[in-house]
Structure formats: structure tokens, C-alpha cells
Amino acid sequence: MTPRTDADELTEQPRIPLSRRRVLRAAVGLIDRDGLDSLTMRRLAQEVGAEAMSLYHHVANKEAVFDGVVEVILEEIIVAVGKVEAPSPQEDWQAALRARILTAREVFLRHRWAPQVLQTRTTTSPVVIAYIDQIVAILRAGGFSFDLAHRALHVLGSRALGFSQELFQPDGAQSADAAAAVMMEQMADRFPNIVGMLADGVHEDPAGTLGFCDDQFEFEFALDLILEGLERRRAAGS
Template sequence: MTPRTTDADELAEQPRIPLSRRRVLRAAVRLADRDGIDSLTMRQLAQELGVEAMSLYHHVANKEAVLDGVAEVVLGEVMVAVDEVEAPSPDADWRAALRARILAAREVFLGHRWAPQVLESRTTTNPLVIAYYDRVVAILRAGGFSFELAHRALHVLGSRALGFTQELFRPDGTGTPDEEAAALMEQMADRFPNIVGMLADAVHDDPDGTLGFCDDQFEFEFALDLILDGLERRRAAGS
């Protein structure tokens, strides 16, 4: 009589997928997306992969190497996204071309809200960041920008060119709870009536704003359009 094979036996017989640097980094990104960047420790990463922590060191030297790697993974996703986006030719409409690519990059970062914090913490610039900005300059040049004005444009855009701004974009994805926001506004009302009035108006117009007081996507696109329009005026004026 042939012994009955159980599910556990079948799982035990299946070959384990070997670890690789790519597999480790993908697991690290998945862990950070689910539990936040502070959860990304070598022990937690090993548990995510179902392996011993020591086995990770064959593929990543330490946590800093993991952080370098997850930044690389996210930036790789950005490069794919901007390559695939539908946009006009830069020489036909540089503003629309650049805007579409910036918003495509932003979509990637919105899926990995911890990533700006990681990029900011790196001591060296990832080559993919340089490649991304090189493409931004290529768009500007195709649109008629001099190198001097393109240089100034990069300074004005800053991290916004990559799709996020540190002053509005919350890397941990958290917003201000409604109760906390209301209490804060009440405390500030006497000292800062204009700010409180502005925030109250914003809450009234957009009660579901993603940062508690405002819709960060709307504000991001509003500021981006102001910058692009201003740069176009400078370009057209030849300065």
C-alpha cells in the first residue's frame, strides 16, 4: 500500500528558493511598505524571508547596505515608470513632458512613502538619481533651455523633480488625526488667527485632505505648475 502524502510532506519536498540580493531587497521593500521603515532590521528581514539572519550577510553587508539597496529598487521603479508614461515629445511641449514624468515618479513614491526619508539619509548619491536628473535636463534642453537656465531649473525644482517635497510629503505616510488637528487649531486661534482661518477654510473645502489640513496631491501639482509656467516665461524671454 502506497503511503499517503500529506500537504506538509509536499511542502517539505519542494525546493527552497535560494536567496539572492534581489530577493532580499524585494523583501525589504515589502516589509518597509507594510510595517514602516523603522521595522526594517536584519532580524525582521530574516523573518520575512524565513531564514536565519546570518544568511543575509552573504548578500547584504549590513543594514546600511539594505537601505542603499531599497533606495536602488525604488529608483529603478521610478525609471521604469517615467519611461512608460505617455507624454508629448519634449521639443513639442516640454512642460507637459516633464510634468507627466514627475507625476509618474510621484506615483512610485506614494507607493513607498518611506523612500524619501531613506534617500535623504544616504551619504552618496545613487547613480539612478543622477540618471533621472540627466533626463530632466535633456527634456529642458529639448524644450529650448540653455544649460544655465536648466541648472537654475534644477535648483528651483529640487526634490519636486522626483515627485515629492520634504515640507509636505510625510515619508511615514501619516497625517494629523482630525481630533488632534482641531485641538491644535483651537490652541493657535488667539495667537495666529490668519493661519487658523486659512487652515479652517482648507478643512472646510477639503475635509478628506490627505495631510489633515490640505490635499497634498493638489498642492504638489499646483506648485509644480507654477514653477513650470515661471520657467517657461524665463525660457521664452531668453534668460
């Protein structure tokens, strides 16, 4: 047996202790790289260089992992929105809230699978509650009553967190050009208005989550309509 040398000891990397935080961050990295279906306890164990059974000391099961990765993403959002440069809510609540929501959206677009997981959770994370509490604080500072702030949250829905349903790309979706061509060829007689809209507005957007239009523009367009409408209600004292 070859004796160990001082050089061997110096080059040997210290073992990073396993922790819940490390397991969850590894899960986020695995899903980012290989997709939601890639997450199994065995694959996750391989990611952290441990035995699968070791994970159960930190996460009870796969559902607990999903609960945890939602926390990781939301904590990433909290950090990101904490760095946003925007007017104070008292000065311009719309600009303050808009900047916050679009910053949260940037995080979700880095983890496009996260909205799907978030919407399947059966309990609300305290981190989500903290985030929403801060949105209510912005609305209140901007002159909203609690009643109108409550209504605003209902209107914003998931947009308050920076995503909407159209973030989800159907599995096996065709390219924009092919999908539009099929629609216009097969359904022109039955759905002339939809076909006309597609013919007028559809274009290829490979970088977008929808694939057939500028989804960032559409998200901001809808968000601005909501914020402008809420401001009219606030100013009217509704």
C-alpha cells in the first residue's frame, strides 16, 4: 500500500456536510438542467454524492423536496426584489410594484418549471405569505384601502409573483409557423376570427415561453392594464 504524503492531504477536498439546504439547492440545479421528470431521490442523491437513504434525514420524501425547492425559488425572488431600484410606493406605487413583479418574473424565467410546482403545493409557504405581505404594503403606501388591496390581489393572481399560465409550453408543441399553418388550413371556416388573428399577429419567438409571440411584451401589456385600472379605482376612492 502506498503511504499517504503531505501533498495528498493538501489536495484532498474537504467533504461538504449534507444539509437540507444543500439537498434542495441540488434539486433545483438538477431540475434546471434535466427537467422536472429527472427528479428522483436516487438522482438527487447522486447529485450530492450521497446514498439515497441519507436524504431522508433532511427531506421526508419527494413531495417534501418539491415543497423545499419552491422555498428556494421564492427566497431567490425575495433577494432579487430586495435589490430593485424603483420609486417609493408613496411617490409612484405603480412603478414600485411593476418593478417588483418583473424582477420576480426574471427569477421564474430562469426556473421555468417552478410555476408548475408552485401551483401543485397544498400548503402556502411562509415565504409566499411574506412576499404577498410586501405587495400589500406597497398598495397601502400608495393609498389603497385594505378592501381595494384585497381586490387587487385577486385581479393580479399569479402575476403578482411574476408568472401567468401562458408560461407553460405544451409538451411536443409544434413550431409557431407549423401550428399557425395547420390552424389556418383546417379551421378557417369554423374559427375565422382566431385564424385572422393568427395570420395577423403570430410570429416565431424562439426565446419566448409561448414560442409564437413576444410573451414578455404580452405579460407587461396585461400587467400595465391591471395597474392602470387599479389606479383609476384607487383615485376614485373605490
